[in-house]
Amino acid sequence: MPTLPPEPARPAPYRLHQDRGVAESFGTDSARYDRTRPPYPDDLVAAVVARSTGPEVLDVGCGTGIAARQFQAAGCTVLGVEPDARMAEFARRSGVAAEVATFEAWDPADRVFDAVVAGQAWHWVDPVAGAAKAAGVLRPGGRLALFWHVFQLPEEVLDAWDAAFRRVAPDSPFRIASMRRAFDSFDALLGPAADGIRQADGLGDPERDRFDWERSYTREEWLDQMPTTGGLTRLPAEQLAYVLGEVGAAVDALGGRFTMRYATVAVSATRIADA
Template sequence: MPTLPSPASPSSPPSAASSLPTSPASAADNQPHQRRDIAESFGGDAERYDRARPRYPDALMARIVAASPGPEVLDVGCGTGIAARQLTAAGCRVLGVEPDARMAELARRLDTGVAVDVARFEEWEPGERQFDAVVSGTAWHWIDPVAGAAKAAGVLRPRGLLSVFWNVALLPADLTGAVADACERVMPDSPFDFRAALTRPAAVPYRAILDKTADGIRTADGFGGTEQWRYDWEFTYTRAAWLDVMPTQGAFTRLPAEELAEVLEAAGSAIDARGGSITMPYATMAITAKRK
């Protein structure tokens, strides 16, 4: 796989992978933060996750730093420390909170300057610690939106910044259709509607997530008004690079190896039909608010 752009590079693309679970056919378990089985499954291949997920746009990191009253940052659902390392490079002092001990261990190993507490954020005990910013990269949907916002308000200093963000891949129809076909073949009894989840416009599930996030911040009643930030990018993947990303997506982290191989083969064939690479547009979307 080619080397991904450096976090400090202006050309750093957003992640090509959505971590949202596919939508179940029934209303049960339809809230991502209730799906702990998916939320805590990414550590099964933590090194692939860190390798395959590109970094966040430098402009977003710079804006977070500029909007924060100081350098002390709490990274919620920090994973392997992708955003934490970028913020550290920008001069911040970062503490991560991560429920998966495997992800936390790799985050500490890759950046010895980043400390990580292993806990679910809603249950995490901050003690007397306070922060100038609370951030969360592609992870806030795994957290109860009201309880999470209230916990963030409780650890932020006055005028501290809450910024939660996602990298949204705008996948082409031929690729998503091929993957949906394969998912239906290998998981015919799954309660998830893979076709609806994979082929609908990417803005649909993320609009719901953004709205729930903003509603949770308002309900928590510790913040001023919310703002939405957006950064648009595109990035070209080789066949191998994209197939390295797919197993890090929430829909596939628990899929048995044989079934995963069939899904990846379908995606690879679609990319082969395009000449062996695929250029996809992305939107990095953030909801931000200031502590009262």
């Protein structure tokens, strides 16, 4: 009887949190990151604070301290955990206490918190291990809150970015074209986070929130922010310049500025009191 050849091994699915090279590439230009990345809606910060048991906040993947400083302004005491030493040092210079570690490997040293937050960072954390770790450092009644910005570029700008990026980085796992469906694909971010919460002992059911807003960009402002995005942080200078040039031409064709639609989406859960 003839035998069939074995099936070729299927490549493992791409997991952002396993791509440490990209996860720890944002500190290449910490000042640009802090200068250009937008803050979070005040309503989101107020909601997290209102649902927490007190003012002590742990900021996972705190980066340069953008979210941490907002929580400090709301009256909280914030400790950041950040895997990139360059980003952590920037956060410290901005007044945020920060320790260098991945969240999964970080040692809480018996410290507990009223809230654990992560802004634009939880996709770099193993969602199952991360939720379990968060449950372990939250006081009963404390809040885990994970949030992201989702944005919708004008079609002309997105088309230019997609075409230029595919030309210089055809093998990249990042898909610029997926931004076309940004407002229809929140589950790509919230789904794994919510699943991790459901698997963690001690956390209640995940809840979702959405905050809509807009921001106007000039050509210079948008091109200044673009190099801080995950697909571009490790591009060689010549390739990055090409992508920025193509996108800049598209913005010029729109009159040199555009308005970006944003939604900040969040998934959160309460630490259930021990039985």
